[in-house]
Amino acid sequence: MAKVNVDLQRERDSCSFNITELTHWIDGGVQKTEERKKREEMALKEGIHLEPVPSVYLSHKEKYELAVKKACLLFKMIRKLQEEENAGMENYLAVLGGNLGAAILGDGNPLTLHYVMFIPTIMGQGTVEQQAYWIGRAFNLDIIGTYAQTELGHGTFVRGLETTATYDASTKEFVLNSPTLTAYKWWPGGLAHTANYCIVMAQLYTKGKCHGIHAFIVQLREEETHMPVRGIKVGEIGAKLGMNGTNNGFLGFDNVRIPRDHMLMKNSKVLEDGTYVNAPSSKLAYGTMMFVRVMLVNDMCKYMAKAVTIAVRYSAVRRQSQPKPDEPEPQIIDYLTQQHKLLVGIASVHAFRMSADWLWLMYNNVTAELDAGDMERLPELHALSCCLKAVSTDDAAQCVERCRLACGGHGYMLSSNLPLTYGLVTAACTYEGENTVMLLQTARYLVKAWQQAAAGNTLPPTVSYLGELRAGRRSPPWDNTIEGIVKGFHMVASGKIGICVAQIEKRQKNGMSYEDAWNMTSVQLASASEAHCRAFLLSIYYKDNEKQVATVSPELRIVLQQLCDLYIVYWALQRIGDLLRFTSISERDIEQLQNWYEDLLVKVRPNAVGLVDAFDIRDEILNSALGAYDGRAYERLMEEAMKSPLNAEPVNQSFHKYLKPLMQGKL
């Protein structure tokens, strides 16, 4: 390995805790770390991630072709792994989601939806026979599937979908149609040129009646020739801000016929004669969507960890300005304003990781309860996953952008990998439920909970604070501690929800319908929902960190507590307006918080590099000229630039074609 930058080495030498210990803690134990490292080594030693000419230089079409090539090689590799180890889904998940997948297919994988949506939807919504028929072929990649829900004119509002599947009892077939241009399926990954099968969400019509959205398996292309099947119009939707390797496509149906048993019938059924048999509960269908949202929160942690690793290491290497005439330029990480931008990013990774773990546990519990027929906690889970999806993607996008901007102009280079990371993260703000819509979903739950509390009912755990705070109306004296702040955030959330409820009631009294009053209040409702989520995040981080640090070494414990304090005080200062409105915090308390915050920045500063090193993200995964472990930022920037095909020749042909004739013409 090349020599490590001296500044970076010094940072590591002066770290006050054992970096490996922290890595183990993050991974969930020594064994987990070893497993992860082994998997990374196996996946990367094949060299699939290597690109002779980085894909950022390729044309859109070449980028897709390279992505397909890699995706197929990746599949072969996983199959080999499976044969050797006989493992379960672990390898698939590890390679498809998160860091490893992004290292190999940096700008999206055209086969992702095959594994993440196509197969799971059949497993979740197909009958036993359907599963037996489809899953094996799909796992073996005899067929390639995707999942088509959104349409050109319809996104988050699923009920608005226009694609129809009309049952024809005479042939026992469904007939699929795209009645208008806006009904064209639009966005699904892998749909354009990769998949030959697809799960299509369509309005089911039978016996002249619409029964709402159902899932159908449709063949798109011939297995042998890959030519589109008759009546199918399919293609790609064009270039995007990011994810240009995913091959997002459009799809139109012109009287496409599929057998009756291609409707996924675990829950609702259409009998041969066209009789519709209803599902026991319509809520069951939300399972996959909720699963994806839970996974998303986890993904956001990984992207934030990457971004903050890049920015912190670069800030330790970069030197700028000369506050004192006779001293060398300081490392930019020594500037308090730089610490202010970066250190909270490190803490955010831990905060969201703990909430993600918590949500994952709840998801599993609720799924188990569902299987036992108990749906009581489903609305609570739904509400929590909606706002966490919104807040985690929003925060992550801002964190990545803040890290990019903290790297100055060099962060703007694609070789920093920060722009591409932003492209992936910001996409999550609108897909799988647009963030404002998500917040308003949670707000509905909160308003209901508020009303239940008013009626004296007990509330589910994640909103129980509403009941407690409603009871004691007067603000208690402010307690300027971490615990006090967390409590303050609950008061803010509760206060905001209370005001929304009062607003809606007032507007209704003035003659507005409930729906219009809701719409008029929606800016405040979204903000209340965010406040609820923020209170949840802070309290989980505070409680779980407290619990988890009990088992670590004293040196590490101190640092982890500092990080947690930093995160909570940071958010208190971000929300002073809310705290002033809804708690009895004073100007003096706020001054103290500001001092406390600055003090924490100074305390965390010496361990900043160690803290990001502990995320233990390999250079191949980080893929950043600015953030590599050795800190050779400038050398790597130049090396990456030299890979540009434009630098392969001293004079570009355009000189002879355009520039020279113009100059000779002496215009």
Place this chain on the structure above:
Amino acid sequence: MMIHTNNYILNIKELWDDVPEEYLSHKERYENAIKKAFIVLKVLRQLHTGNIQITDHRTPTNVYSIQDGIFRNVNPLLIHIGLFWSTIAAQASTEQQAEWLQPDSSMIGTYVQTELGHGSFIRGIETTATYDSTTDEFILHTPRLSAYKWWPGGLGNTANACLVMAQLYINGTCHGLHIFLAQIRDFDTHKPLPGIKVGEIGPKMGFNTADNGFLGFDNHRIPRTNMLMKNVQVLRDGTYVKPKHDKLTYGSMLLTRVTLISDLAYQLSKAATIAVRYSAVRRQSPIKSNEPERQILDFVSQQHKLFITIASSHVYRVVGLWMWNSHKRVTADIHEGNMGQLPELHALACCLKAISSRDASALVEQCRLACGGHGYMMASNLPQIYAYTTAAVTYEGEYTVLLLQTARYLVKFWRLAAEHKPLPQNFAYFEDYIKKNFEQWRNSPEGIIEGFKAIVAGKTKAAYDTLQCNLRNGREFEEAWNMASVQLTNASEAYARSLLCEVFWKETVQLSTKVSKSLAIVLEQLAELYLMYWALEKHGDLLLYSTISRNDIEALQSRYEELLALIRPNAVGLVDAFDIRDEVLCSTLGAYDGRVYERMMEEASKSPLNEDVVNESFHKYIRPVTMKNKL
């Protein structure tokens, strides 16, 4: 004339792409842009024969905006046209100008300042220009990797000459940064000259047709007379003649920051036009369950995202022009030998550049996200506008560095106030704050403007107190400053916001008397919306530093929601009034006709991937996997 030129240029067929730029490879994209750049340059030269003195065209207008449509990005000759010639005109001696400013010059130039290891802190630049009196030459040299020039537009493959910022050394003494004209490529063959290492820096988030380059010198010699010598001279014998005023060299940077504000206003109007028109066409979810799906523009949460963008575009247009006029006045004063106003202008330009770039990029991104997934498509043009806008946060002076520049200015006046010394009129409110002369809160635009001034005073005081406390605790000034810097940037930001609110409101009130009644009402609504929006965003600061009450905030919130409802019916009219041609807007979502879905499908069909029903990768990679059992 202007419309005529625009039409003339827009009607040149070769300027329009059959295959949109985003489908091309990095190299093809550059070549395509160069092709267009020279067509445009040819036309511009025809239209302005003999006149390459460029000052007037920078007056904030939409004149050159059609280039946004042609390049969808940046003209690789941007610096050549915009900065190369104007710097020569401003900094070269009369003789040098006579020699270089020829209409038939072979020079394609650029301006080269930042280095791989050095950006906002200009004094840290490492490139050297050492005078060799034996040959009457300067020797340009790049002592190490971090000294490589890095970023200049047009430098990679296009320019054959450049203005280089380098540390001047004479007889072992460093005289600081000076500008030198260096030829870097052969005018005939375009090959790099011996001793020149030049190339492009690679792909970026945006600006991919700007041809940003790197440049290293290996003891490259240029004649002594290639140093720009209007204000400073190096004589034949190596005597260094100092400039009369050392701030003169920063003039072009100041101007760039001033014009940037107007440019950002224009980017905001583009984003607002796209998002508002799309929101009028797009329907999603009924508000009441039995209704059809509503235009998303009817959702108050959507109005909250969009209307502030319309208002902000007006704010930056108005403030940009205001700054342009101040700059003109100050420049005229400087020519008269009066430098008095320069520090104020510098302080204003720094914080306004920082806040305008930050606001603009945040709002453009808000517009893009408000278009849901479709905003993520390049064909919406919103990703490109964001990439273009966000670059301004770090170039021409990094955001935080600039805020801290303005903070020095604020601290200076706070110190005067704290020591009860006389203050200039525009900082009289510092004294009021110290004397606790608080006015009773008024929920009106004027009241909010007063409130924002109180915030500036309160935040400057807090930062100043922290600074003083650090000093009392024995810290050196630089260290104490650093420890207070988060609060100092907060004060600076508040100062910028208070300026924006005050200037915008005053100009709007004035303008309202000159336009029709119906327009005046709408303009005032927009201005009020801007003030209410920011009062609510900063209500914590208002609670801390003004006499606002909790009830006032609830009233502000209601008024804000009322304003959204009042503006809603005119939203499309307001963006139509920006009058941005479809060819310039370049957006499937935002075109005047609102044929959103048709255009999206049309654009998709331009993808080279859609030319073949089956991509060749199927045969090469997919089929061997899916057909493994049958092959």
